[in-house]
Amino acid sequence: MIGSLALSLTIHLALLLLFAPLLQGVITKTKALFAGRVGAPLLQPYYDLARLMRKGFVFSRTTTWVFQAGPVVGLAVPLLASLLIPFGGLAAPISFEGDFILFVYLFALSRFFTATAALDTGSSFEGMGAAREVTFSCLAEPTMLFTLLVLARLSGGLSLNTLFGKHLLDAWHSEAGTSLGLILVCLFVVLLVENSRIPFDDPNTHLELTMIHEVMVLDHSGPAFGMILYGASLKMMVLGAIVVRLALPWQTGWWLSDALLFMAGLIAMAVFIGVIESIMARLRLPRVPQMLIGTSLLSIFALVLVLR
Amino acid sequence: MNLLFSALIILFGGSLIALLTRKSTLATRVGTLSVLTATPLAICDALTVLIGGQPLALNLPWSVPGGEFALLLDPLAAFFVLPIAVLSLFCALYAGPYMRHDGQTRSLAPHWFLFNIMIVAMLLVVTAANTVLFLSAWEMMTISSFFLVAWNHRQEEVRKAAWLYLLVAHFGMVLLLALFILVSSYCGSLNFSDFGSLSQLPLSSASVLYLLALFGFGVKAGLFPVHIWLPDAHPAAPSHVSALMSGVLIKTAIYGILRFLCLLPPAPAWWGWLLALLGATGALYGISLAAQQRDIKRCLAYSTVENVGIIFLGLGFGMVATANGQPTIAMFAYAGGLLHLWNHALFKGVMFLGAGTLVHATGTRDMNRMGGLLRRMPLAGVLWIGGSLAISALPPLNGLVSEWLIYISLADAGITQQGFVALAPLLLIGLLGMVGALALLTFSRLIGICLLGEARDPVAANAHEAKPAMLISMGVPLAACLTIGLFPQGALRLLSTTLLQLTGNPIETELVSAVSPLGNAAVLLLFALGAITVVFVWLRHRRPQTQSTTWGCGYQFPSPRISYTGEGYSELALRHLLPKIMRPDISGGRINGMFPAPTKLAQQAHDPVLTRILLPLFISIANRFQRLRWLQQGQLPIYLCYIFITNTILMIWCLWAGRHAGG
Numbered sequence: 001m002i003g004s005l006a007l008s009l010t011i012h013l014a015l016l017l018l019f020a021p022l023l024q025g026v027i028t029k030t031k032a033l034f035a036g037r038v039g040a041p042l043l044q045p046y047y048d049l050a051r052l053m054r055k056g057f058v059f060s061r062t063t064t065w066v067f068q069a070g071p072v073v074g075l076a077v078p079l080l081a082s083l084l085i086p087f088g089g090l091a092a093p094i095s096f097e098g099d100f101i102l103f104v105y106l107f108a109l110s111r112f113f114t115a116t117a118a119l120d121t122g123s124s125f126e127g128m129g130a131a132r133e134v135t136f137s138c139l140a141e142p143t144m145l146f147t148l149l150v151l152a153r154l155s156g157g158l159s160l161n162t163l164f165g166k167h168l169l170d171a172w173h174s175e176a177g178t179s180l181g182l183i184l185v186c187l188f189v190v191l192l193v194e195n196s197r198i199p200f201d202d203p204n205t206h207l208e209l210t211m212i213h214e215v216m217v218l219d220h221s222g223p224a225f226g227m228i229l230y231g232a233s234l235k236m237m238v239l240g241a242i243v244v245r246l247a248l249p250w251q252t253g254w255w256l257s258d259a260l261l262f263m264a265g266l267i268a269m270a271v272f273i274g275v276i277e278s279i280m281a282r283l284r285l286p287r288v289p290q291m292l293i294g295t296s297l298l299s300i301f302a303l304v305l306v307l308r
Numbered sequence: 309m310n311l312l313f314s315a316l317i318i319l320f321g322g323s324l325i326a327l328l329t330r331k332s333t334l335a336t337r338v339g340t341l342s343v344l345t346a347t348p349l350a351i352c353d354a355l356t357v358l359i360g361g362q363p364l365a366l367n368l369p370w371s372v373p374g375g376e377f378a379l380l381l382d383p384l385a386a387f388f389v390l391p392i393a394v395l396s397l398f399c400a401l402y403a404g405p406y407m408r409h410d411g412q413t414r415s416l417a418p419h420w421f422l423f424n425i426m427i428v429a430m431l432l433v434v435t436a437a438n439t440v441l442f443l444s445a446w447e448m449m450t451i452s453s454f455f456l457v458a459w460n461h462r463q464e465e466v467r468k469a470a471w472l473y474l475l476v477a478h479f480g481m482v483l484l485l486a487l488f489i490l491v492s493s494y495c496g497s498l499n500f501s502d503f504g505s506l507s508q509l510p511l512s513s514a515s516v517l518y519l520l521a522l523f524g525f526g527v528k529a530g531l532f533p534v535h536i537w538l539p540d541a542h543p544a545a546p547s548h549v550s551a552l553m554s555g556v557l558i559k560t561a562i563y564g565i566l567r568f569l570c571l572l573p574p575a576p577a578w579w580g581w582l583l584a585l586l587g588a589t590g591a592l593y594g595i596s597l598a599a600q601q602r603d604i605k606r607c608l609a610y611s612t613v614e615n616v617g618i619i620f621l622g623l624g625f626g627m628v629a630t631a632n633g634q635p636t637i638a639m640f641a642y643a644g645g646l647l648h649l650w651n652h653a654l655f656k657g658v659m660f661l662g663a664g665t666l667v668h669a670t671g672t673r674d675m676n677r678m679g680g681l682l683r684r685m686p687l688a689g690v691l692w693i694g695g696s697l698a699i700s701a702l703p704p705l706n707g708l709v710s711e712w713l714i715y716i717s718l719a720d721a722g723i724t725q726q727g728f729v730a731l732a733p734l735l736l737i738g739l740l741g742m743v744g745a746l747a748l749l750t751f752s753r754l755i756g757i758c759l760l761g762e763a764r765d766p767v768a769a770n771a772h773e774a775k776p777a778m779l780i781s782m783g784v785p786l787a788a789c790l791t792i793g794l795f796p797q798g799a800l801r802l803l804s805t806t807l808l809q810l811t812g813n814p815i816e817t818e819l820v821s822a823v824s825p826l827g828n829a830a831v832l833l834l835f836a837l838g839a840i841t842v843v844f845v846w847l848r849h850r851r852p853q854t855q856s857t858t859w860g861c862g863y864q865f866p867s868p869r870i871s872y873t874g875e876g877y878s879e880l881a882l883r884h885l886l887p888k889i890m891r892p893d894i895s896g897g898r899i900n901g902m903f904p905a906p907t908k909l910a911q912q913a914h915d916p917v918l919t920r921i922l923l924p925l926f927i928s929i930a931n932r933f934q935r936l937r938w939l940q941q942g943q944l945p946i947y948l949c950y951i952f953i954t955n956t957i958l959m960i961w962c963l964w965a966g967r968h969a970g971g
Contacts, residue, residue, distance in 0.1 A: 056852035060859075062762055062866075064682045066693070066755075072844050076836040080829070094832075096825035098716045102703060106833070108744065109702045112752050116693075119756030119872065121858045122679075127756075127872025134752055135881040138745040142738040149734050153723050158716065218859050223847045227840075289884035300735070307730055 009083070009093045011255060016082045019263060020237040021045035021230065023270040030274025045233065052226030060219050062122045070117025071220060071227035077110035078234035085241050086164045088262025089251025095161040100148045103160060104141060107194070110231070111137055118216035129215035132285075136200070136212070139292035140193050146299035147183040147190075151246075153306045154179075164242070168249035180246065182302035187243050189295045193288075195236045198277040200288055240269050309364035309381060312353040312389070312435065315346035316428055322346070323424035332411030336404050339420030343400035343427065350393040350431060357386035361805035365437070374498045375440035379432075383805035384570065387646065388434040388563045391653040392556045396427045398781035399548040402661050405775035406548055406668060419459065419546075426452040426552070433560045439488045439498040446484070449560065450477045453553055457545040469540035476537040480527030484564075487520040506571045514572050518579055521568040529561035530616045532590030536918045539597070542609035543673060547664025550605060554612045554660055555653040562619065562649065569627070570810065580627030581732075587620025588739050593917075595746040596885075599753065599878045600892050600913035603673045604663050607754060608656070611699065614743065615652045619645050621736070622714040626811070629721060635813045637717045637724075642810055643819055644713030646803055651698070651706045651792065654785045658695035661782045662688060666758060668778075669771035675874045677765035678758040684771040689759045691782040696751040698789045701744055704830030706792035709799075712826055713819075715740065746881070753877045762868035794830050796823045875911045889916050 025042040032039020041047075059067070083094045084103050115134050118126035151163040154171050172180055193200045196213035203214050217228050244265035251258050283291065322342020329335040357364060363382035370377040381389065403423065407416055429452060432445035454477070458470035492498050494513075495505050509517070523534060530538045538558070542550045569575060594613030601607040622645025629638035665688040666681060667673055682689035694705070701707035715737060722734040763769040792799045797820045804816035860866050875892075882891050897909030 053847075054851075056854065057848060058854050058856050060857060061855050062680070062858050064686075064760065066682065066760060068844065068848075072837065072840045076833065076840050080833050080836050084829075094825075094829065096829075097822060098712060098719070098826070099829070101712050101715045102708070102826060102829055104741070105701065105703055105708055105744070108700070108748055109697075112697065112700065112702060112748055115748075115752045116756050116760060119752070119877075120760040122761030122866065122868065122871040123858045123860060124870045124872055125859075125861075127877060130752070130756065131872065131877045131880050134745070134749040135884065138742055138749065138881060138885055141745040142741045145741040146734075146738050149719065149722060149737060152719060153730075153734075156723055158719055158723070222851060224844070227844070286884070296738075300738070303734055304728075304731065307728055307734075 005093060008090065011090060011259065012083060012087060012093055013079075015087055015090075015259060015263075016079070016234060016237060019266070020233040021049060023236055023240065023266060024233050026267055026270035027274040027277065030271050031278050034275065034278035045229070049226050049230055052229070053223050055222040057224060058221040060121050063120045063219070066113070067117045067120040067219070068224065070113045070217075071224045071231065073113040074110050074231035075227045075234070077106050078231055078238050081106045082234065082238045082241075084160050085238055086161055086245060087241050087259070088245055088248070088265065089253070089258030090255060090262065092161050095159045097158045099159050100152070100163065104144055104148075107235075108137070108141070110235075114213075114216055117220075121219045123219065125215050126218055129212050132212045133216060136193055136288060136292060139289060139296055140190050143186050143292065143296045143299050144190050146296065146303055147186050150179055150183050150299070150302050150306050153303070164245045164249075166249075166251065168246065172249065176306055179302040179305045182298055182305070184243065184246050186295045186299045186302070187239075187246065189291070191236075191239045191243055192273070192276075193292065194239055195232065197273055199280045199283045200291075202282045237266065240266055244269055309353065309366045309379065311349040312364075312381060312431070313366055313379070315349040315353075315393075316431060318342050318346040318349075319424045319428045319431075323421045323428070326420035326424065327417050329417050330415065332408075332414075332416040335415065335417040335420045336407065336411065339416075339424055340400050340404050342424060343396055347393040347397040347400075347427075350389055351397075353381060354386040354389040354393065355802075357381050357383055358390065358802050358805055361808070370441070372440055375444075376438045376499060377441060378437040378499060378501070379435045380437035380500065381435050383809045384563070384566060385434045387803070387806040388556075388559060389431060391559065391650055392427070392430045392434070395552055395555045395653055395657050395785070396430075398657060398661070398785060399552045402551075402664070402778050402781040403546075403548045405777050406664055407546065409668075410546075419456070422452045422455050423549070426456065426557070430557060430560055434563050437500040439492055439500070442500075443484065443488060446560075447481065449557065450474070450481070453545075453549070453557060456549045457541045457553075459546055459549070460544070463544075465540075466544040469537075469544035473537040473541040476527055476534070480524050480534075483520050483524030483527070487517060487524055487568075490517060490520070500567075500571075503571050507573045509573055511573070511576065515576075515579070517568065518572060518575070521565055522583065525561035525564040526586075527561075529558050529565075529620075530590075530613050531620065532586045532593060532613070532617060533917055535590065535594070535613045535616075536915060536922060538613060539606050539609040539915060542612065542660075543603055543605035547605070547660055547667060550609075551657045551660035551664070554609065555657045558612070558616065559649055559653065562616075562623075566623070566810065575627045575631055577628050577631040580624045580629075580631060582624070584621050584624030584628060584736070587617040587622075587624055588736055589617070590614070591617030591621065591743045592739060592746075593617075593890075595743050595750060596882075596890055597913065597915060599746060599750045600875075600882060602675050602874045602913075604666065604675050604678075604754060604758060605660070605673050607675075607750065608659050608663060611659075611747070611750065612652075612656060614747065615648065615656065615699075618711065618714065618740070618743070619648050619652065621645070621740070622648060622710070622717075625714070625717060625721075625733070625736075629717065630811065632721075632725075634721065634724070635811065636818065637720045638811055639807060639813060639819060640713050640717035640720065640822075642807055643800060643803060644710050644715075644717060646806060647713060647792075647796075647799060648707075648710035650799070651710050651789070654789050654792075655695050655698040655705075655707060657785045658691060658782050658789070659699060661778065662692035662695055665774035665778055665782075666692075666771075668774065670765075670767045672765075672767055675754065675757045678763075678768045679761045679765075679868060679871070680759075680763040681768060681771055682759040684763075684768075685773045687779050688774040688782065691779065691786050692759065693755055694786045694789070695782075696755050698786070698793070700747045700751045702748075704790070704793045704833050706789045706796070706799075708830075709793060709796040709823065709826060711740065711744070713823070716822070746885075749878065749881055753874060757872070757874045757877065761871045762866070764868045764871070794827055794834070796827045889920065 024045040086092045115130035118130040155162045201212040248265045326335045326339045366379040368377040429449035436442040527534045591614045598610035626638045626641035698705035698707045701711045718733040722730045892913040
């Protein structure tokens with residue numbers, strides 16, 4: 001019991017901590033190839049992290065400990081949240097009835113500290129980013145809850161392990177398949193919003209005015225910024241794990257093949273995100289809430305279909 | 309019971325002695341000392357009943373007609389006595405240093421008299437077992453809190469807020485009088501112990517009683533459409549009074565509703581749906597308005613409307629589940645509602661007391677004049693941030709535990725019920741999620757604008773740290789919040805006797821085993837946070853560190869005027885999420901001409917229920933009554949004539965009715 005828990009904990013954390021930054025590299029590489037460039041090496045995010053960890057800190061004179069709590073919470077939350085989520089066929093090490101609520105509120109905790117850390121600098125740019133982030137989450141959070149409830153209704157349980165259990169494969173073939181398709185779209189949108197990807201946010205623009213997440217972390221530097229980047233890639237992998245599990249519900253029962261399938265799924269998802277970023281423009285800011293309201297309605301529609 | 313009774317005596321005696329003192333310091337000493345000695349006694353008694361489950365009773369002769377000095381401390385009453393006593397203790401401890409400055413210019417004797425009387429009244433309300441005693445305690449509570457709200461009566465807005473409170477509270481009192489007259493005529497007695505026959509009432513008359521209780525008590529509780537007094541009264545009162553009112557005084561109304569639910573016949577599902585939907589609407593309404601306020605205490609007052617809504621959602625859904633024959637789901641919903649009541653008393657206490665330290669330090673309630681206060685008052689700031697985390701229901705604090713229980717009950721009902729009936733609880737989950745996200749917006753705004761960044765005004769730059777007694781009275785409730793978040797099992801065990809009384813089902817072990825993994829996860833989170841903090845601190849010592857200005861695109865001299873204001877922070881959410889009627893009024897800001905002159909932009913938040921519905925309604929009623937002004941001639945003979953005519957009519961009616969009955 002303890003041994004198997006320790007084993008699954010180790011596999012989970014090792015997968016998460018080692019693999020997560022690669023997704024960022026895959027996205028960048030895909031975009032580069034799409035644009036006809038060679039692009040940065042796939043492992044560039046790892047090099048970046050290593051470089052940032054060796055650098056020094058620059059703190060604004062305005063800031064307090066809240067500013068430094070942002071990166072800490074931003075790293076701790078995806079770590080804990082990853083333990084609640086099954087990675088493909090690998091069951092989550094920590095699982096209990098109702099853990100999906102905790103999962104949603106854990107990310108709220110990291111949002112609280114990212115937003116307050118941004119406000120701590122006293123900069124108007126970062127205040128703007130914080131305001132945008134908390135506003136959009138008001139719409140993303142109900143969507144996330146509704147999609148999880150569709151899965152709960154299908155599985156009859158309330159833990160994330162049951163929600164993303166073996167029944168998903170049969171559910172895709174049954175009449176619930178439509179609902180699953182709808183919530184897959186919703187979850188993918190939530191993934192893009194939460195990880196500040198195009199078309200909702202652009203991490204690469206040079207204009208602070210147009211950004212959401214990146215503008216909140218403008219003042220972080222050195223290892224603190226490294227922690228933020230690392231936390232962001234962990235978050236992407238954790239939320240991506242949900243999407244991948246939903247899209248690829250197969251499992252073999254042997255942990256190594258399950259892990260390989262899961263990683264292949266994540267890389268495919270990263271390539272897909274890269275393609276989307278290459279072929280789409282960023283949405284105008286007032287369009288983002290409308291789009292999110294649309295996905296909320298879509299998830300409610302999926303819920304109604306399941307109840308039918 | 310003797311302990312609670314002696315607590316009442318001590319408090320009452322303390323209030324009288326405080327009234328006789330002439331020096332403010334002496335009044336403070338007497339008042340604080342009596343609360344500090346009395347409340348632990350009440351806490352002891354409440355804990356005995358909550359753990360043992362055996363009710364305690366006390367009957368004393370009382371010469372008031374129809375009245376009997378009957379006190380009953382059953383688990384339901386003890387459930388309310390505990391937060392009342394705990395919060396009173398800390399508010400009294402806080403009031404001394406908070407009011408010291410006020411005490412130099414005026415006598416604090418009336419303050420301490422009223423404060424102690426208010427605590428006595430609250431304790432009596434939840435333990436009274438006789439209608440006359442209950443109603444007199446209820447009225448005593450209203451009047452004493454009215455005078456405390458009006459403490460700074462030299463300001464016009466305070467007077468207005470106090471009048472509104474008194475008016476609305478008495479509107480509720482009228483409903484309550486009707487309720488108790490109906491009940492005592494059904495049962496033929498004024499004692500609660502004889503109200504057992506209420507459970508045989510037909511559904512229609514029971515529904516009338518339920519509605520009377522719901523709105524009569526709901527007025528005090530801040531139930532959604534009748535919450536209007538609350539956002540005005542809480543900012544007007546001194547902060548420790550606001551904390552006590554918001555934390556426990558309004559909860560006595562929830563006690564009233566629950567007490568009647570225990571007496572009335574088994575509730576049909578629509579009673580529960582009505583309560584749950586009013587609660588959910590109130591939660592969304594309260595938090596959307598809280599996000600607009602620039603007055604920090606008004607913001608907290610609207611957040612009270614939100615939290616009371618969540619409590620009602622839990623209790624209402626518990627009634628629905630009981631009516632549908634799902635005792636386990638009902639247990640989760642009731643447990644969530646009840647625990648949220650305790651949690652709210654704790655973290656709202658911290659928040660209001662913290663707001664008080666900010667007001668004390670800066671002399672303003674306007675968040676746009678604060679900023680950078682965390683540097684000037686580091687300890688009070690940390691406690692306030694902790695309270696904000698708890699009130700936004702974030703792990704690892706206690707707000708999440710109670711909301712989690714409500715979520716679980718809704719989700720359980722949603723996945724077990726067949727067909728479209730299941731949609732309602734599932735939609736309520738999404739709604740609760742949105743309330744949570746808006747609460748995060750509201751409280752990250754409160755923290756971010758008040759405590760962080762640069763001081764926006766000289767008053768904030770010259771702020772001072774709070775006194776130790778004030779910090780202790782914030783710190784201990786916050787520690788309780790963290791304890792409940794990490795070990796929710798203990799709090800639920802304490803709730804079990806009350807739950808047993810409300811639902812009649814002893815399934816305490818199921819609840820405790822369901823909630824303990826949540827507590828373990830919170831411990832794990834705290835552990836992870838601690839570990840990463842250690843790594844971070846280690847890195848900070850190893851790497852070079854420089855101080856600089858905030859990045860401003862190369863601009864080196866940032867001024868607080870460029871940082872975000874409270875209005876700016878919530879503007880995007882208000883514009884895109886709220887219906888137009890809920891948005892604040894915006895005036896000015898129009899720019900004309902090629903070389904525009906300086907212009908002004910102002911934003912004014914208003915309560916749409918008050919300004920769009922109730923005020924126009926009452927104004928039109930008042931205008932109708934203008935037509936009866938000719939009755940008021942202002943001459944004594946005419947009024948005497950009115951009295952004569954009325955008496956004659958009454959006498960004739962009496963004679964007629966007597967003959968009719970006799971014949």
